[in-house]
Amino acid sequence: MxxxxxxxxxxxxxxxxxxxxxVSTSTASLxxxxxxxxxxxxxxxxxxxxxxxxxxxxxxxAKLRSQSSKIIGVIVTDISNKFISEFLIGVQQTxxxxxxxVLLGTTFDSVSKQERLISTMVEHxxxxxxxxxxxxxxxxxxxxxxxLELPVVLANREVEHVNCDxxxxxxxxxxxLAVSHLLKKGHTRIAFLGGIKMSSTWKDxxxxxxxxxxxxxxAVDKSLIIDGLPTSEGGVQTVLEVLKNPxxxxxxxxxxxxxxxxxxxxxxxxxIIPGQDIDIVGFDNIPEAEIYHPPLTTVSSxxxxxxxxxxxxxxxxxxxxxxxQQRIILNxxxxxxxxxx
Amino acid sequence: MxxxxxxxxxxxxxxxxxxxxxVSTSTASLxxxxxxxxxxxxxxxxxxxxxxxxxxxxxxxAKLRSQSSKIIGVIVTDISNKFISEFLIGVQQTxxxxxxxVLLGTTFDSVSKQERLISTMVEHxxxxxxxxxxxxxxxxxxxxxxxLELPVVLANREVEHVNCDxxxxxxxxxxxLAVSHLLKKGHTRIAFLGGIKMSSTWKDxxxxxxxxxxxxxxAVDKSLIIDGLPTSEGGVQTVLEVLKNPxxxxxxxxxxxxxxxxxxxxxxxxxIIPGQDIDIVGFDNIPEAEIYHPPLTTVSSxxxxxxxxxxxxxxxxxxxxxxxQQRIILNxxxxxxxxxx
DNA sequence: CTGAAAGCGCTTACAG
DNA sequence: CTGAAAGCGCTTACAG
Numbered sequence: 264m265x266x267x268x269x270x271x272x273x274x275x276x277x278x279x280x281x282x283x284x285x286v287s288t289s290t291a292s293l294x295x296x297x298x299x300x301x302x303x304x305x306x307x308x309x310x311x312x313x314x315x316x317x318x319x320x321x322x323x324x325a326k327l328r329s330q331s332s333k334i335i336g337v338i339v340t341d342i343s344n345k346f347i348s349e350f351l352i353g354v355q356q357t358x359x360x361x362x363x364x365v366l367l368g369t370t371f372d373s374v375s376k377q378e379r380l381i382s383t384m385v386e387h388x389x390x391x392x393x394x395x396x397x398x399x400x401x402x403x404x405x406x407x408x409x410x411l412e413l414p415v416v417l418a419n420r421e422v423e424h425v426n427c428d429x430x431x432x433x434x435x436x437x438x439x440l441a442v443s444h445l446l447k448k449g450h451t452r453i454a455f456l457g458g459i460k461m462s463s464t465w466k467d468x469x470x471x472x473x474x475x476x477x478x479x480x481x482a483v484d485k486s487l488i489i490d491g492l493p494t495s496e497g498g499v500q501t502v503l504e505v506l507k508n509p510x511x512x513x514x515x516x517x518x519x520x521x522x523x524x525x526x527x528x529x530x531x532x533x534x535i536i537p538g539q540d541i542d543i544v545g546f547d548n549i550p551e552a553e554i555y556h557p558p559l560t561t562v563s564s565x566x567x568x569x570x571x572x573x574x575x576x577x578x579x580x581x582x583x584x585x586x587x588q589q590r591i592i593l594n595x596x597x598x599x600x601x602x603x604x
Numbered sequence: 605m606x607x608x609x610x611x612x613x614x615x616x617x618x619x620x621x622x623x624x625x626x627v628s629t630s631t632a633s634l635x636x637x638x639x640x641x642x643x644x645x646x647x648x649x650x651x652x653x654x655x656x657x658x659x660x661x662x663x664x665x666a667k668l669r670s671q672s673s674k675i676i677g678v679i680v681t682d683i684s685n686k687f688i689s690e691f692l693i694g695v696q697q698t699x700x701x702x703x704x705x706v707l708l709g710t711t712f713d714s715v716s717k718q719e720r721l722i723s724t725m726v727e728h729x730x731x732x733x734x735x736x737x738x739x740x741x742x743x744x745x746x747x748x749x750x751x752l753e754l755p756v757v758l759a760n761r762e763v764e765h766v767n768c769d770x771x772x773x774x775x776x777x778x779x780x781l782a783v784s785h786l787l788k789k790g791h792t793r794i795a796f797l798g799g800i801k802m803s804s805t806w807k808d809x810x811x812x813x814x815x816x817x818x819x820x821x822x823a824v825d826k827s828l829i830i831d832g833l834p835t836s837e838g839g840v841q842t843v844l845e846v847l848k849n850p851x852x853x854x855x856x857x858x859x860x861x862x863x864x865x866x867x868x869x870x871x872x873x874x875x876i877i878p879g880q881d882i883d884i885v886g887f888d889n890i891p892e893a894e895i896y897h898p899p900l901t902t903v904s905s906x907x908x909x910x911x912x913x914x915x916x917x918x919x920x921x922x923x924x925x926x927x928x929q930q931r932i933i934l935n936x937x938x939x940x941x942x943x944x945x
Numbered sequence: 946c947t948g949a950a951a952g953c954g955c956t957t958a959c960a961g
Numbered sequence: 962c963t964g965a966a967a968g969c970g971c972t973t974a975c976a977g
Contacts, residue, residue: 276954287964292956300962319752322727323673324954327664327969334707334728342692348684355710364724366675367708369696383705386663387675411660495895528895554836554869556897617970628948633972641946665970668953 275318284312295320326388335577336384338368338377339395344493344521345549346566347395350419353570354393361578363390372397372459378404385411391577395419398462414580418573419566421463428580430573430591434464437562437595438471441544442516444560444597446479450514450542454487456501456526458518465490465518468546472516487512491522498525499532506533513541514603520545520552520561527555527602542603558600565593616659625653636661667729676918677725679709679718680736685834685862686890687907688736691760694911695734702919704731713738713800719745726752732918736760739803755921759914760907762804769921771914771932775805778903778936779812782885783857785901785938787820789883791855795828797842797867799859806831806859809887813857828853832863839866840873847874854882855944861886861893861902868896868943883944899941906934 281291286305293301294309312318326332335358339347355365366389368380377397381404384392391414394405398420405425408415416428445453455472458465469488476483489504491497498517502525505512517523523545527537537543538557545552545561552559572591580586622632627646634642635650653659667673676699680688696706707730709721718738722745725733732755735746739761746766749756757769786794796813799806810829817824830845832838839858843866846853858864864886871878878884879898886893886902893900913932921927 274954277956278954288954289956289965290963293963296956302962305962320727321729321954323664323668323729324969325956327668327971328954328956330969332664342683343686343689345684345686348689351683352710355708364728365708367696367706369693382660386661387705388662388664495891524892524895527897531897550836551865551892554865556868556872615970618972619970629970630949630972631947634947637972643946646946662970665953666972668955669970669972671953 274321275316276321277318280309280312280316280318283316284308330388332388332390333363334366334387334389335363335574336366336368336381336387336389336392337394338370338380338384338392340370340372340397342367342369345551346419346519346547346564349549349566350395350570353567353572354574355570357571357574358578361582363578370397374399374401374404381408385413389413390581391415393418393573393577396422398459414577416573416577416580418569419464423463426588428576428589430569430576430589430593432564432569432593432595434467434595435471435474437546437564437597438468438516439475440471440595440597441546441560441562442472442475443478444599445514445516445542445544445603446475446481448514448542448603450512451481452484452487452510452512452514454489454505454512454515456489456505456515456517457491457497457522458493460490468516468518493519493522495521495525495528498522498527499529500525502526502529503532506535515541515543517543517545520547520549520559523559523561523602524551524555527557527559538602538604544603548598552598553600557602560600560603561598563596563598565595568593615662616657617662618659621650621653621657621659624657625649671729673729673731674704675707675728675730676704676915677707677709677722677728677730677733678735679711679721679725679733681711681713681738683708683710686892687760687860687888687905690890690907691736691911694908694913695915696911698912698915699919702923704919711738713740715740715742715745722749726754730754731922732756734759734914734918737763739800755918757914757918757921759910760805764804767929769917769930771910771917771930771934773905773910773934773936775808775936776812776815778887778905778938779809779857780816781812781936781938782887782901782903783813783816784819785940786855786857786883786885786944787816787822789855789944791853791883792822793825793828793851793853793855795830795846795853795856797830797846797856797858798832798838798863799834801831809857809859831859834860834863836862836866836869839863839868840870841866843867843870844873847876856882856884858884858886861888861890861900864900864902864943865892865896868898868900879943879945885944889939893939894941898943901941901944902939904937904939906936909934 277291278288281288294306370377374397393416395418400422402425418430489501491501545559548561548563552561618632619629622629632650635647711718715738734757736759741763743766759771830842832842886900889902889904893902
């Protein structure tokens, strides 16, 4: 009697399949990977055996041998932020088509968490990384990856003085568009609320803010610039603070739509009506901006497209040895709605 | 002269570390995994060598040998949905603490995409799966995983007639609370808008909807029940349709907050003022519900807690062989705001 | 507490 | 177009 009881099920391997189909293991391996060199008859035999034995391909063994994991690490600051989740959808949809899977990490803007996530992902032998870097990311974090010769694409936030592909939008231009729109409407006291001063995304917006003012011959009042969390809480806090100014602003440029929602809430608490008493512009054009009441004037930043581009660049680096470094900067668009008509 | 040029860098292995430290490979392996059996002196020697050689642990090799990947597959319907992204944060934070990493897949509610994602994840030898199943998920999808003896936890949506751990909230009770609140206010014509009829989440809400009516002795008018996409677009569509009813509703229960935002938008288009002309209740209590204008009455569904619980159950199944099947149903809470005061 | 050896399940040259 | 054999870098019994 053969003893089956309690015997741990042995995994069906490619060898079993090959034996069952009456071919060599290497042939079976080629069939699995759809190699053109195999005759249709052989292919069919192997596929039948796979079906019959219930064989499950083992990518772990494959990646140990072939040194390619078909996994891409994606590190973001916060998935509950709509801009980021839209970006992630773009990344995922693109990679999926190319048979890559996403290993996800969230840093909540913590540099130490980011370091830990990156090393875990390297240990898992990801084929490449797409990083939406934390605000205070050190350039050494990225240069270490370059040293390991691991392809990396930065997205949304640039890390200064670093040698790396990058996809993002032109925050300077976007802010310039938004602030110029307010200046054209006759505003001369425009606040800039929310966002973290250390981040490249804040600095870029500041440049656009300044440039629009310079162009219009209007001086920037530094007391109207208050940084804070890039969330709706940050919006509430900063707007309440700026309203205490003896000479308060007549318009507000917000770091993001999320911040703008907080700003609108803060204004509501003070009985100030946006679009009437004060003009508000956001940044990102997340779907909620349109259905918010009142609908928010904002700058479109196409996060999904950024995700698609980032994934495509990485893919080209992996499969086509496309080593030319790229910097793709998408053009933003101003969308005028009721908060600043 | 030694030829270094163009020579592909050989990977530093644990053997190199062991040789460098003057110990055996097995000892080095134990040091890496923090085995208590190793003396402090030996440990220090090995750690120094790791540092010096710049050794990177290879989890791929480790998992081929040890049959444990330290990767959990997480499959969700849509990360850009706030409920889902909050859920994911809960899952991620919990797993990360336990040294597991998340392989992410998004189905967009497509069953075939879900099937493909699951098999890719199985090929990557995930240690377990957390699945926020697509609406029309077939029970065979889950039973196949049970057959592979892969631990699975379902979250948010139950798959009928299936043998599996589950974490979700009590949608029946949540809807009962919301609809009873409207009935107590004297409404007798309450619409139920949005959500897909096939899904367990819709069916449960329907049960709660019916039960609240039965309790109040009010008949349900089927012409006020219109299903649709669980998005704000779905909300706009279904509210415009229900308003065409010769005898329109005086209150609306929405499948989710997202649907409610669409409903509010649709009402705005018709000049109907929520909280005044008509009462609205949502479901989920996403952060935007509070800062929306007007703030939305809704049911709190604690997605982050669901994520934490799901990850914890899975962890216990993996590490403690905790094979008792669990069904955790969280209690929802009604949050009354301006759309129904 | 440590060492020598086998093996996880593939892919990859190489030879035919 | 196919086969036999080595090897990816770990962990795991087993022996000491």
